[in-house]
Amino acid sequence: MSTSPARRPSARRPVAERVPRAASDGRGIVLGAIGLLLVVVLAWIITRPTPDPVAQTAHVEGTLPQAVGEWSGRQLANAAIVMHAGRDLGLSERDVRIGVMTAMGESSLRVVDYGDEAGPDSRGLFQQRTGWGDYEVRMDAYGSAVLFYRALAKLDGREGLAPTRVAHAVQINRDPEHYARWWGDAGDVVAAIDRAGVEVVVEPRV
Structure with missing residues (x-):
């Protein structure tokens, strides 16, 4: 009596791992939210107005700290405007702090209408x-800050330089270490103004 050959067990097909519907849906929601956020951020970057030092000025609304160390009043308002100009241009927080430090070292955060022996035509914060721009722009806190930051943004490799050296490369001060003494103060002022939550309003120059 003949017998049929034994059947080989058939190879089992791999079964795809099933993801629970709830987990899959949750992942899709998260990815969708991230995508929407990226679209919003890109739209804001593309559509935000470009700071114009000639056509724009700024003022501060809200209550600033009464004093931050030796800095107070109009000095803090000017610092807030300098900070805002740097952020308007999309610069780093380090660059923003360098801007405040530089204005401290150049004018004690005051818009001064005089120069010195090295630069009798120097003006502002x-x-x-004169080569930087019109007198009205150099005498405006927002306009002069935009001019400064645009020059700073062209400085390649500045992240590897000490803050005072970055300021010196832009300002061409006699002493490359001149601004170092104000680096700590600039950090304190930036932090205090951010905590105060004031608003800097940019508007057309009249």
Whole structure:
């Protein structure tokens, strides 16, 4: 009597791992939210107005700290405007702090209408000479800050330089270490103004 050959067990097909519907749906929601956030951020970057030092000025609304160390009043308002200009241009927080430090070292955060022996035509928060721009712009806190930050943004490799050296490369001060003494103060002022939550309003220059 013949017997049929034994059947080989058939190879089992791999079964795809099933993801529970709830987990899959949750992952989709998270990815969708992240995508929407990226679209919103990109739209804001593309559509935000470009700071114009000639056509724009700024003022502070809200209550600033009464004093931060030796800095007070109009000095803190000017610092807030300098901070806002740097952020408007999309610069780093280190760059923003360098801007405040530089204005401290150049004018004690005051918009001054005089220069010195090295630059008799220097004016404003950053003691910018005639070649920087119109007198009205150099004498405006927001306008002069935009001029400063645009020059700073062209400085490649600045993250590897000490803050005072970055300021010196932009300002061409006699002493490259001149601004170092204000680095700590600049950090204190930036932090205090951020905590105060004031608003800097940019508007057309009249």
